[in-house]
Amino acid sequence: MTNFVNSLGIILFATLVYATPLLYGALGSCFSEVSGVVNIGIEGMMTAGAFTGTVIAYFTGSPWIGFLCGGLAGAFFGMLHAFATVSLGADQTIAGTAINMLGPGIVIMIAKVLFNSTDTIPLSASQKMPKLFAGTFDTSTVFGRFMDNVFATYVSTYLVFVAVIIVWFIFYKTRFGLRLRACGEHPQACETLGINVIAMRFACVCISGFLSGLGGACVTMALSTQFRPISIVGQGFIAIAAVIFGKFRPQGALLGCLLFGFCSGLKVVLGGSSGVNMHLISMIPYVVTVIVLVLFVGKSRVPAANGKPYIKAK
Amino acid sequence: MTKKKGFLDVISENRFIHILLSILLGFLVGAVFLVIMNLSVSAAYGRLINSVTSLKGFSYVVVYAVPYIVAGLSVAFSFKTGVFNIGAEGQFVVGSMAAVVTSIFGASLPKPLLIPLCFLAAMAAGAIWGIIVGVLKTKWGINEVLSMIMFNWIAFYLSNFIAGIPAIKNEGTAEATKNIADNASLLFSKDFIKSAGLAPTANWGFIAAIVATVLIWFIIEKTTLGYELKAVGSNKFAAEYGGISVNRSILTALAISGALAGLAGALQVMGMGKRISIFTSQEGFGFAGIVVALIGCSNPFGVLVAGLFYGALMYGGSKLNLEGVPTQLINVIVGTVVFFIAISVIFENLKRLKGRAAVKKAVAEKEGKK
Numbered sequence: 136m137t138n139f140v141n142s143l144g145i146i147l148f149a150t151l152v153y154a155t156p157l158l159y160g161a162l163g164s165c166f167s168e169v170s171g172v173v174n175i176g177i178e179g180m181m182t183a184g185a186f187t188g189t190v191i192a193y194f195t196g197s198p199w200i201g202f203l204c205g206g207l208a209g210a211f212f213g214m215l216h217a218f219a220t221v222s223l224g225a226d227q228t229i230a231g232t233a234i235n236m237l238g239p240g241i242v243i244m245i246a247k248v249l250f251n252s253t254d255t256i257p258l259s260a261s262q263k264m265p266k267l268f269a270g271t272f273d274t275s276t277v278f279g280r281f282m283d284n285v286f287a288t289y290v291s292t293y294l295v296f297v298a299v300i301i302v303w304f305i306f307y308k309t310r311f312g313l314r315l316r317a318c319g320e321h322p323q324a325c326e327t328l329g330i331n332v333i334a335m336r337f338a339c340v341c342i343s344g345f346l347s348g349l350g351g352a353c354v355t356m357a358l359s360t361q362f363r364p365i366s367i368v369g370q371g372f373i374a375i376a377a378v379i380f381g382k383f384r385p386q387g388a389l390l391g392c393l394l395f396g397f398c399s400g401l402k403v404v405l406g407g408s409s410g411v412n413m414h415l416i417s418m419i420p421y422v423v424t425v426i427v428l429v430l431f432v433g434k435s436r437v438p439a440a441n442g443k444p445y446i447k448a449k
Numbered sequence: 450m451t452k453k454k455g456f457l458d459v460i461s462e463n464r465f466i467h468i469l470l471s472i473l474l475g476f477l478v479g480a481v482f483l484v485i486m487n488l489s490v491s492a493a494y495g496r497l498i499n500s501v502t503s504l505k506g507f508s509y510v511v512v513y514a515v516p517y518i519v520a521g522l523s524v525a526f527s528f529k530t531g532v533f534n535i536g537a538e539g540q541f542v543v544g545s546m547a548a549v550v551t552s553i554f555g556a557s558l559p560k561p562l563l564i565p566l567c568f569l570a571a572m573a574a575g576a577i578w579g580i581i582v583g584v585l586k587t588k589w590g591i592n593e594v595l596s597m598i599m600f601n602w603i604a605f606y607l608s609n610f611i612a613g614i615p616a617i618k619n620e621g622t623a624e625a626t627k628n629i630a631d632n633a634s635l636l637f638s639k640d641f642i643k644s645a646g647l648a649p650t651a652n653w654g655f656i657a658a659i660v661a662t663v664l665i666w667f668i669i670e671k672t673t674l675g676y677e678l679k680a681v682g683s684n685k686f687a688a689e690y691g692g693i694s695v696n697r698s699i700l701t702a703l704a705i706s707g708a709l710a711g712l713a714g715a716l717q718v719m720g721m722g723k724r725i726s727i728f729t730s731q732e733g734f735g736f737a738g739i740v741v742a743l744i745g746c747s748n749p750f751g752v753l754v755a756g757l758f759y760g761a762l763m764y765g766g767s768k769l770n771l772e773g774v775p776t777q778l779i780n781v782i783v784g785t786v787v788f789f790i791a792i793s794v795i796f797e798n799l800k801r802l803k804g805r806a807a808v809k810k811a812v813a814e815k816e817g818k819k
Contacts, residue, residue, distance in 0.1 A: 175535075215788070219788065219791050220791075223792045223794050223795060224794060225792045225794065229743050229790060229791035230788065230792070232740060232743065232787055233784050233785070233787035233791055235736075236780050236781075236783055237788065239777075240777050240779075240780030240781040241781055243777040243780075244482065244775045244777040244781060247775040248486050248775075365730050368730040368731065369598075369602065369730075369731065372598045372601075373598070375594070375595075375598070376595045376598050379592045379594065379595040412613070414607075414609040414727075415610055417606045417609075418602070418603055418607065418610075421600070421603045421606075424595075424599050425585070425591075425599050428589070428595070429589050429591065437592070
């Protein structure tokens, strides 16, 4: 029983920690896709954020400045994507592919120049993302240890859940959100009502980059302590998958990310006890996603104007 | 109207020139980064050019290019039919693993039998990987981009799992499969490589790449199948109305695209790769295929040239270390090239430099067209 509670605590901890970066990326993806811009560049934006976050935290000594700068680095690449796709009406898939090459390319090159290595120098404890409720719970009891495992976790994890609520509120309870969704469904109609579709989409893609950058920074500042070229390997694509899985709603994306996070958590716990092949366990999240899609979720309705460049009528 | 076209008109209308300009701008941005890093532009680009222009260097480029060309064909074919095959990565992986497994179990077969068998196994594996996604889409309406991303990872871990099975695993300490059987190897004979002064991994793969290029061009341009697939790609509702089964077309397109990506995997491992390692991250041949397809304008022959260009950058880039230049520079250059290809609309606007009159005329023409 004690073992079970311990394991459960560790799984929940890992679920939340692994879901966090995915969730930032997924919220970012929501902004972009719902406003009508396909953004497969999330991966590149996350990589930029992952590198910038940890480097700035290392040089300034402040995890918060680092975290914020990680977001801004993502926003910079978001701006590039927005400039190409929204301002110039470029093919969104091609531009996203470019971002996915440029992001890692540029930051790893900077890493080589700054540190003469593709890896950054590991952050010290004070530079790392702080934990909330660390030491609050009495770890000598089973219940205390469970609570410590689950709730004494990184601030970035708490923040992302707040962010989900905020994004949900923005999407469904504000005028901005209504306009944002309308831009992804019928931009021409929006324009006739005096909404500046170009400006809306531009802003949304930048926000998308900012959130993805924060997600990347979580990987290098909370999950690990340094940036390496393999820090971001596919999390951006998984975030996009979670959004499609969640039918382009922030609350749906939350479920998707928790599913992936949970499977990663399971991997951490099962991986310790030998006997089961690690590679097969690693496959679980992806197989489960497909099964869940077939059995429960089914068709995902893409915003009607998603992927179509909006060209203002003269 | 027989007015002679001006210089800017030619630039702004020719897609091929847009690509060349994009490549030029890519190298320009690369040069800017080199200057910022206080490195010599001429040394870096000189090394890049020198390393790919010798006979040996060029043979390396061709060897590198083969999987990129065929993976590029896979993505280009899917683009033509309106599907974005982001799943080429996974299809490539299962294809290369199928080739290795076939070669290990069929090691005693003669070369003329084993090589086609490995190709077939790889193409079948890739096609199945594509068809699964197609069935998920056509039967349950599941977004293909989503399921392709999932199946890329499933393929990745499946390959790692198979590589660890005792019958497949390398006898030595290497975390990899056994080498492919000699009878499945596409390498030129050692004597020939030595006497001709080629790269040690020079192989017959490029013949397969050229055959695949011509074949895909033929299918797209000269067959009913190609016509139907293109029709679905440009307007699926019109195609459906015209009596073409959209679902069947999507399945066919994904099967062919998957088979190509699988073949690319087989060519890689039967030529240059020899065996498959247990990887910690995706190798990215499929993603490279996307880039190659974009640079090649999704035209099979364009892809052939783009694949060689990409191979040259990858091989030449691996030599940049010798000049103290981070090899990542190549990714920045390629990324910039793709970025400018995406926004090549700016080149179309170049003719506006000619002044207001030209702009007015262009607008009038546009209105007239509508």
